Structure formats: C-alpha cells, structure tokens
Amino acid sequence: MNINYNNFKLFLTQIAEMTDEEFELVVPYLETKEIKKGEYFIKEGIHCKHIAFINEGLFRVFLLKKGTELNTCFCLQNEVMSSFDSLVNDTFSKENIQALEDSFI
Numbered sequence: 001m002n003i004n005y006n007n008f009k010l011f012l013t014q015i016a017e018m019t020d021e022e023f024e025l026v027v028p029y030l031e032t033k034e035i036k037k038g039e040y041f042i043k044e045g046i047h048c049k050h051i052a053f054i055n056e057g058l059f060r061v062f063l064l065k066k067g068t069e070l071n072t073c074f075c076l077q078n079e080v081m082s083s084f085d086s087l088v089n090d091t092f093s094k095e096n097i098q099a100l101e102d103s104f105i
Contacts, residue, residue, distance in 0.1 A: 005030065007078055008053045033105050041081065041097040041105070048083035048093050057103020062096050074100075 008030075009023050035041060035057070042048050044064060054077050061073040061081070072095065075081040083093035 004055075007055055011053060011078060011080070035099045035103045035105060037099055037101050037103075039099050041099070042083045042086070042093050042095070044094060044096050045092050046086075047090065048086035051080055051082040051084075051087065052105040053080050054078065055104045057105070058100045059097050059103065060100055062098070063094065064096070 005023075005027065009018075012018055012023070012026075032055075033052075041050075041052060041059060054075055056077055058077070059075040059081055060071050061075065062069045062071045064070075075097070081097060083095050083097065085091065086093040
C-alpha cells in the first residue's frame with residue numbers, strides 16, 4: 001500500500017504552522033487503516049482512543065434511541081473524526097461511527 005500523507009499534512013498546516021521537518025517528526029506516530037463499507041470506526045459502549053483523518057471515504061455518526069438510528073453527522077474526506085467526548089473524558093462512547101463506503105483513514 002502506498003502511504004501518502006500529503007492531504008493530512010495540508011490539513012495540519014491549515015490549522016498550525018509546521019515545517020516539513022516538524023511534520024516528519026509526526027510520521028512515525030501515524031497509523032493507516034482501511035475500513036470497508038459497513039464497518040465501524042467506533043461503536044457505542046467502547047472507549048474511543050483514536051482520532052482519524054479521512055484520507056478517502058465517507059462516514060456517518062449516529063446514536064441509537066429506542067432502537068432507532070439517528071444520524072447526527074456525516075464525516076467527509078479530508079476531515080477528522082472521533083468520538084471526542086469519549087476520547088477526552090475517557091468514557092464509553094455514546095455514538096457509533098460507521099463507514100458508508102470503503103474508506104482509508
């Protein structure tokens with residue numbers, strides 16, 4: 001798999017100044033993953049430990065209320081996603097994040 005971090009680098013440099021050398025310090029800590037359509041990035045009831053940058057793909061964030069799925073957000077290519085409340089507060093996720101198409105994060 002050819003790993004290209006250009007989109008992620010562009011995303012980061014739009015929110016913070018970063019030299020090429022500084023970005024190269026980050027690269028060893030990055031992990032890539034393919035998520036197939038229908039698979040989950042996170043499910044309700046799990047502690048979220050990651051933030052993902054969507055290099056390719058589309059995700060939906062939804063809650064389960066009385067057995068009904070309620071979409072709350074769609075996460076697009078070149079955006080970040082996570083169950084931020086779970087990640088920051090070290091709690092169980094209240095939301096599900098599911099791939100709507102084959103995706104690469």
